[in-house]
Amino acid sequence: MTLPAELLTQATALAPQLTAWRRTLHAHPELGFQEVNTARLVVKELEALGIETQSQVGKTGVVGHLGSGAPVVAIRADMDALPIHEANEVPYRSQTPGVMHACGHDAHTAILLGVARLLTALPDRPAGEVRFLFQPSEESADAENKSGAQRMIDDQALAGVDAVIALHVDSNLPSGQLSVGDGYTSANEDSFEIWLHGTGGHGAFPHQGIDPTFILAQLLNALHGIRARRIDPTKAAALSIGRIQAGTVANVIPHQVYLNGTMRSFEDGVRQQLRSELSQALELSRVLGGDYTLALRHGYPAMYNDPDVVRLIRVATRDLVGAQALVPATPMMGAEDFSYMSRLAPGAMFMLGARKDATERPHHTPIFDIDESVLPLGAAVLADVACRLLRQKAS
Ligand SMILES: [Zn+2]
Ligand SMILES: [Zn+2]
Incomplete structure (x- = not known):
């Protein structure tokens, strides 16, 4: 045999x-x-x-x-x-x-x-x-x-x-x-947590503060644009946001928005680019008068x-x-x-x-x-x- x-x-x-x-x-x-x-x-x-x-x-x-x-x-x-x-x-x-x-x-x-x-x-x-x-x-x-x-x-x-x-x-x-x-x-996996900081305020007086949900609206486009507009289209990559939390009631502008998401790629160069593009996109929050904190957790290669x-x-x-x-x-x-x-x-x-x-x-x-x-x-x-x-x- x-x-x-x-x-x-x-x-x-x-x-x-x-x-x-x-x-x-x-x-x-x-x-x-x-x-x-x-x-x-x-x-x-x-x-x-x-x-x-x-x-x-x-x-x-x-x-x-x-x-x-x-x-x-x-x-x-x-x-x-x-x-x-x-x-x-x-x-x-x-x-x-x-x-x-x-x-x-x-x-x-x-x-x-x-x-x-x-x-x-x-x-x-x-x-x-x-x-x-x-x-x-x-x-x-x-x-x-x-x-x-x-x-x-x-x-x-x-x-x-x-x-x-x-x-x-x-x-x-x-x-x-x-x-x-x-x-x-299988993919490189990094997860991220983002805290977008504004000032919050009364819902009737949005002009008196910085609304982090407005920053969020611009940021979502920038984040989803990373894969679409910044990564070489022939390379594999994904960026997904799984959790967004902000606010408690109708008439209070929250002072903070929380996001939690994941980034995937095959090549190490793309992994690095995803990390740096994420940080760069977050600069939007500063341009719009707010700020951010980013925590990146490096997962499996x-x-x-x-x-x-x-x-x-x-x-x-x-x-x-x-x-x-x-x-x-x-x-x-x-x-x-x-x-x-x-x-x-x-x-x-x-x-x-x-x-x-x-x-x-x-x-x-x-x-x-x-x-x-x-x-x-x-x-x-x-x-x-x-x-x-x-x-x-x-x-
Ligand atoms: Zn399993
Ligand atoms: Zn398994």
């Missing part, structure tokens, strides 16, 4: 175990940097395989080392859940009110445990180290604005890594289909999929289940902190179609769920690509 065929056979045999892991994790979700029981399960399973394991990497993360020496190929799974109350009536429903695996990170963790099983049992695993990165807190950053990937990198989890791969389940993509794009596949790693993922998928499983990828402006890892070593993340049924079950909603029958395929692809990378990086 060829290696892909062998891996797929073994992964298919693991299906009941993969589902059991996923359901245990799904029933007991933990928020970012609180993945204590999840990490305990991961450590127990890795140690049962004889894999050298480190705990509390990046706060609540776990690193497993299978094999040693160069090359080093890392595979990452995120472990955190979201502050959402599950609405699904399923046997494996979340047992923790208000917390739910609504992005599929339970599946990622189960799949990576499966990869560890597959590669441990593989008789002729290529030389080098496979490093299993069970990452905390992809969905949120801590008080110092660092997410799980950054914390794991700070703790040297990626030291010496020659390549890094990951997958993300996609509840919208047909089950069993796979998509992986070259180059930028854009995810860049290395074309060579992408090619290996496509070849592996084709050899495992046939070329028809590969569907074209569309880049999106969401954000994903795997991008920190794939900036340190050539890497790529692919999307694994896991649509459960006819109902739309979007990520981050109370009815999110996946088709568990895709778990073996995810494990087989990751294991196969890891072997290919080990061989490629060794030569």
